Amino acid sequence: MRSITEFIRRAIPRGLRRNSEKSAEIVAPQLPQVRVITRDQHGISRRNISNGALRVLYRLNEAGFEAFLVGGAVRDLLLGGHPKDFDIATNATPEQVRGLFRNCRLIGRRFRLAHVVFGQEIVEVATFRGIGEEGNVDRHVVDGRIVRDNVYGSIEEDAIRRDFRVNALYYNIADFSVRDYVGGMQDLEARILHLIGDPEQRYREDPVRMLRAVRLAAKLEFRIDDTAEKPFARLGQLLCDAAPARLFDESLKLFLSGHGLASFRELDRSGLLQFVFPSTATALKRSRGTEFRLLLERGLANTDERVQAGKSVTPAFLFALLLWGGVRERAERAIAGGTDAADAWGDAGEAVIQEQVGRVAIPRRFSLVMEEIWALQPRFEQRLKKRVMRLLSHPRFRAAYDFLVVRAQADPELEELADWWEQAQAVEPAELGELLAQPAAVATTAVSEGAVPKTAARKRRRRRRRKPAGSGSDEQPADS
Structure with a gap:
């Protein structure tokens, strides 16, 4: 031969x-x-x-x-x-x-x-x-x-x-x-x-072949031949013109087939990440990129374990992980500029998703869940009885809590907060008072992951307390 x-x-x-x-x-x-x-x-x-x-x-x-x-x-x-x-x-x-x-x-x-x-x-x-x-x-x-x-x-x-x-x-x-x-x-x-x-010609025929190369290398633990990988830098931009719906399907194959962590590392190493998930690639280069990378890798490793164990996984959680860095950065900037925290998180999530769907067509049924997961993160800091009860009954609580757990795995300062909410789910409503009486040791940790700044939260509570003159203690602010 x-x-x-x-x-x-x-x-x-x-x-x-x-x-x-x-x-x-x-x-x-x-x-x-x-x-x-x-x-x-x-x-x-x-x-x-x-x-x-x-x-x-x-x-x-x-x-x-x-x-x-x-x-x-x-x-x-x-x-x-x-x-x-x-x-x-x-x-x-x-x-x-x-x-x-x-x-x-x-x-x-x-x-x-x-x-x-x-x-x-x-x-x-x-x-x-x-x-x-x-x-x-x-x-x-x-x-x-x-x-x-x-x-x-x-x-x-x-x-x-x-x-x-x-x-x-x-x-x-x-x-x-x-x-x-x-x-x-x-x-x-x-x-x-x-x-x-000829690699260049084959990629021009179908740019998604570059992503297939990355996916196969991750799945099989193979090396991409130099002649096959060299055109990535020059032709990766062609992925921006690929059908967003097709890139959504390819993203699911990359990240939800049991080798998502390896696929992410290959995408990042090969330089293709910036063409498919530009917000993710940008966030990884920021000053807190190391922290974000740790969160991403921990979350993708957890997803791989679920897939390999035959458990269900949802694209909403995956994309919430991948885009978290960009959302957090936007929300923090807006809050620092005086925007209400709830508005800041909502606007940040919507803006990042709108940018992303130009590359990867995330269906609305998933993007809505993503926005709720992000918006609920600062609410984990608000450990007052009425708010705790409301959050526990929220239809997206479990997904948001799982996201908090991944954050805590990447940031030890959030471990106590995640543990507290794990206990809150296990106790009866009548026992929440005793749990709430425990000292809150994490009031200053949330800012590191983009939750509501302590000063902003205090301002809102003071404004609400001034309305009903002589109303109850600090533990019972007006929640209506």
């Missing part, structure tokens, strides 16, 4: 020819030679492949079509993992696949795919992608980005159209062998990620 370097040089001599007006042409490459890894040379067992995927593979094979498990599932099986999703590549067209399965629906305009549904499992079936011909109406490229691509071809063409070499491995149901056309097995052994083809 020719060397990988030679293959990349000869397979796509000049990459994709881009044309912003017409459909694109790909220069016909010299197709790669296959390396066949026989059943006795790899560790993939059909016991680790889902029943739905096996049914599709066998049905296609029995109907006379080629059928291969492909992509991440093959990669993860070879690494000893347990994939959740199984994708299939075949020479059958989407319409032919639908003809074999009544439980099949065709989706997509950019990439035409067949989805075969087995209860909760969806098996995605794609026809081998081809390299196309000049003027082909089924492939269209605008400013270097592929906007439609339904040109079908051979398995060799399909292999060189994929993104990373480790994702271009094919498990053949006909003889249980693995086919390697681009050196994917070599990369698995070296634990490195190489992009197939």
